[in-house]
Amino acid sequence: MIEDLLFPMSLGSDNHAGVHPKILQAIERANRGHAHAYGKDELCEQTHKEFCRLFGDAVQAEYVFTGTAANVLSLATSVRSYQAVIASQESHLHNDECGAPEKFLGSKLYLLSGRDGKIHPHQCASLFERMGDQHFSQPRALSLTQPTELGTCYTVTEMREWRDFCKEKNLMFHIDGARLANAAVTLGQTLHQLTAGVGADVVSFGGTKNGLLGAETVLLFSETAKKEFKFYRKQAMQLSSKTRFLAAQFYAYLQDDLWAQIAKHTTQLAKDLETSLEAFPEIRVVYPVQSNALFVQLPKAWIRPLRDKFFFYIWDSESRICRWMISWDWNPHLNQKLIEAIEEVRICHPIKR
Numbered sequence: 001m002i003e004d005l006l007f008p009m010s011l012g013s014d015n016h017a018g019v020h021p022k023i024l025q026a027i028e029r030a031n032r033g034h035a036h037a038y039g040k041d042e043l044c045e046q047t048h049k050e051f052c053r054l055f056g057d058a059v060q061a062e063y064v065f066t067g068t069a070a071n072v073l074s075l076a077t078s079v080r081s082y083q084a085v086i087a088s089q090e091s092h093l094h095n096d097e098c099g100a101p102e103k104f105l106g107s108k109l110y111l112l113s114g115r116d117g118k119i120h121p122h123q124c125a126s127l128f129e130r131m132g133d134q135h136f137s138q139p140r141a142l143s144l145t146q147p148t149e150l151g152t153c154y155t156v157t158e159m160r161e162w163r164d165f166c167k168e169k170n171l172m173f174h175i176d177g178a179r180l181a182n183a184a185v186t187l188g189q190t191l192h193q194l195t196a197g198v199g200a201d202v203v204s205f206g207g208t209k210n211g212l213l214g215a216e217t218v219l220l221f222s223e224t225a226k227k228e229f230k231f232y233r234k235q236a237m238q239l240s241s242k243t244r245f246l247a248a249q250f251y252a253y254l255q256d257d258l259w260a261q262i263a264k265h266t267t268q269l270a271k272d273l274e275t276s277l278e279a280f281p282e283i284r285v286v287y288p289v290q291s292n293a294l295f296v297q298l299p300k301a302w303i304r305p306l307r308d309k310f311f312f313y314i315w316d317s318e319s320r321i322c323r324w325m326i327s328w329d330w331n332p333h334l335n336q337k338l339i340e341a342i343e344e345v346r347i348c349h350p351i352k353r
Helices: 021-030 042-055 067-076 100-105 121-128 156-169 180-187 229-235 244-279 300-309 332-348
Strands: 060-064 083-088 108-112 138-145 172-177 202-205 216-220 293-297 313-316 321-325
Touching: 021 244, 042 060, 042 216, 042 244, 060 067, 060 229, 060 244, 067 100, 067 138, 067 172, 067 202, 067 216, 067 229, 083 121, 100 108, 108 121, 121 138, 121 156, 138 156, 156 172, 172 180, 180 244, 216 229, 244 293, 244 332, 300 332
Parallel strands: 083 108, 083 138, 138 172, 172 202
Antiparallel strands: 060 216, 202 216, 293 321, 313 321
8 A cells, every 4th residue: 555655754866755835736727628639738838937937938848758758858959979068077967868979969078076966157168169170079068957966056157157148159048947946046046037038038937846747847048959859859759649637736836835835945954954063063064055056074973873764875876975965845853853863873972983
């Protein structure tokens, strides 16, 4: 029986969390009668208005099922097999898509490394020295993750610097926004300001990590990005027939700014946890906490007993850096329980300093 299965709370990933009650209610409300398929129903039209309200009238929102599909299809309309995408060494596009960009785009990834997961235009100079050289993959797109995979946020100034660089070099500007809502909350910006406002051509706007049920959107802003997108999506097997159930989720997520409520909740809990960790000099918070992620360096002897109580992933085993992700259903009580678990482990495994 499903009700007999154990689903313990964890810090492993915001993908581990269930579906937000308001999202489930929206799916249930949409589950009546018949509606036209493939996005031609009234609910899809109403959800489109919500996207326009938050991202501007130029936006074209297209649904897909996975973040991998969102990232790869975002680039599909503009990047050819002889071209390349500039991205961070830490990016999801590079590390966690199982080579999907290379397989489906046939293109190369040019990887840059930077402090706190952020990359900058000045690092790209050598990539443009061989433009027109038929022996060299030609840079065609930039993919930035906002917030980064390390939980840090590009400032608006940094994003605008990339915008100007992309215009100068004729690069398509893609934002991987799986947790874009958290960046908007941290930076005090609207979703429009962090997307169209910084010149993005296309954005992968996350849903599943934020309480939705297998739903993502590709937000297309430029005409180049919009061109023929639907055909690529169909070929990639990402076109949903019962689109109203994807639209219903985003309608609930966007309406009444549920997206902001969830992002404020998770970001604040992450910051509260960071403050509580100041009582433990044995633990070091490695990167600035600017979203719902904490990267902590733990004593080796503490990792296993803490994971037994609250599961989390080890980001870098050699340096003992672990990632703690705060999901929409995390709460202050669980923060306190985690601190209590750390105190217990500290007693059982004292660290000589």
